[in-house]
Amino acid sequence: MDLAETTPVFYLVNMFNPVYITSARATCAQDTFSNNDLPENIKVFEQNVLKYHEPDYKQYFTIMQLRRMTRIIKIGLVTAIEALKDAKLEQPQAIVTGSAKGSMTDTEKFLHDIVNFNEGTLNPTAFIQSTYNALNGLIALHHNANGYNSTYVHRGFSLENSLMDAIMLFKENRIENALIGCFEEMTAEHYELKKKMGYWKNEAIKNVDLLSSSTEGTIAGEGTFFFTLNEGPENAIAKLSGLRMLYNAGEALVKTTFNNFLAEHNLAPDDVDAVFLSYNGNSQTRHFEDAISQQFSPTTNQLVFKHLCGEFDTAAGFALWAAIKALQHQIIHPSLILKKGTSSTLKNVVIYNQYNGKEHSFYLLERI
């Protein structure tokens, strides 16, 4: 029997009223934090790990406070604080974040402590900070934000589920605004674990040469991104009109789903002014991005980003931030351009991201 007859393919019609983005903040390997934009000169890394360009925390916290905070908590708090400040939002009505790994530093520290101190009297700080919702709780505490609060920890679907959760909260009339974000860090030990799984390139490669690589694997990165969402268009800098996740699909289904996604929003490929593609230099998975890339004519600007921030579970956050910035300022930073398109205004921007060939996501953003 034909498989198509026995297993109908369901249309997950993820249509929703657009939600408005009122601020977007990024902290990653590039200095995106100081001016909330990509810097003129892109940082070049010679090694296969793109580490955070860390903000100056002293402007936000006392030395005493900082001593108690682990790296990803500091970065997360500072990025969230700036996103809320930009949106002039003191107490978000919901805080939803995504992180595949949480604080790896603390998870590892506690694993070491258990052995080093023979399961004796251990300091609980690492254990507490290793919990995946620790940052969420601290942001709520810092902003005295009672209300809905959740943390999604599903690799390449972490940020996407956080956004979907907030979108539903708007639809349920539960909230008028929300803080959404994602955060990830890389450690030496975690790099080694992933190396054994074949995630990384064996040879050292410059990040700026990543996309012309023909070998397997990619380079590691880190990133934290926060966004404020609003139900209405006041003070919006962009709007999120579509979001779709697709799990464990082959290239053909990815392509069909992508075309359906555009069609549901009454868009033809030529209506897309810019598309972000998740190329990460991995020869094994690039056929996915190729398949999406081939849907577009020379009209559409084709953009890339993982050579700037490296690969990590929630790297889609970088593309979301960069897409919002592009729509807000109507400028595409030259470092993002893979193929320059003829479209000169930016109205519709689409993101296609895949993580490790298993979690695929599509975003549609529009100019205000």
Add this chain to the structure above:
Amino acid sequence: MFITGMGVISAIGSGVHETLVSLRNNVSGIGSIEIVDTLLRSKLIAGEIKVTNNKLVELTCVKKNAYYTRTSLLGIAALQEAMQMSKLNPSLQKTGFINATTVGGMSDMEKCYFDLVDPTTKSNENGLADCLDCADCTEKIADHFNIKDWIATISTACSSSANAILYGARLIKSGQLDVAVCGGTDALTRFTLNGFNSLKNIDPSPCMPFDGNRNGLNLGEAAAYVILESEEQLQRSGNTPISELSGYCNFNEAFHPTAPSPNGEGALQAMQTAIQMAGLSPNEVSYINAHGTATLNNDLSEGIALKRLFGENVPLFSSTKPFTGHTLAAAGAVEAVFSSLSLREQIMYANLNFQSPEPELGLYPVTSLQTDKPVTNVLSNSFGFGGNNASLLFSKYV
């Protein structure tokens, strides 16, 4: 939103039947630690499932060429039962899997972590190196049952699977899904045993929720899942619901990184909103399956919230943690199964080990199995680190 299938594995039994026998007979699953390799076994007790990983591999018939952590195996064992009960084929309607865990594959990773991160070794049995995070178990379980329309993992400490259940319900309501498979899985680990031990809130003896002399929690391990179907979907599946999920609430009280507020604000808001959502008044709640971890802070704060919400008429309540131990991310789903069973069987469970009430409150939980009172609405609480509170309300299907 209706529950048409459920599955559970915990220290008091594999499957709903064994679980119910233990619950009816006041048989606790808390005892010595035999499977987890920890020095703390000489000092602590826990709700450990006395089924080895090899036995679980046999029971679940998983693939041989991939690494299944204990967390994944427990999850598959529990979900197997739920899927059989609801007789659903995930590919015949929009089906999602919303899972919850606090430490993912730590149970297996911690045994050989230092070997795995050593660049000079090649060790990585069947891809174990990729199993530390929370998503690994979710994907292994989803793939085992061929669920693919929506995949998510939630980690909000002890309220994780309560949040998974309410997220699944909302995905159905918003039209994204027809069926949501929701719950959580957490295996007992040296990591969490030491974590809670470092917080000094483990009682080395059987825990005593809501007791004036309580001295902390016992940890446990479990996996539990419920199958949620919309009313419309019920007509297609022909399933008869076991219970209805009639209300829910997630509320963060933003008080302290690990401790609940002394006035029980978060617990109060979560319970109150869940009851309001169901269109009920507090006096219509028949029974509360409390969070009741037996830590000094939780039970006082939760008790205060009960008094604030219900005044002098606090409904019958108990904590089932003395049966299973605190199963962390799985707790909300385990207790969703217990709550549904309470409605189906018209019983309320004993709060084991209770001797004398908290002097500040004078509240008495149910201390023996109740079989002669009608149970129509059951409130289930899950409160966690980070101020994350969630309450679910289950109602009798009529």
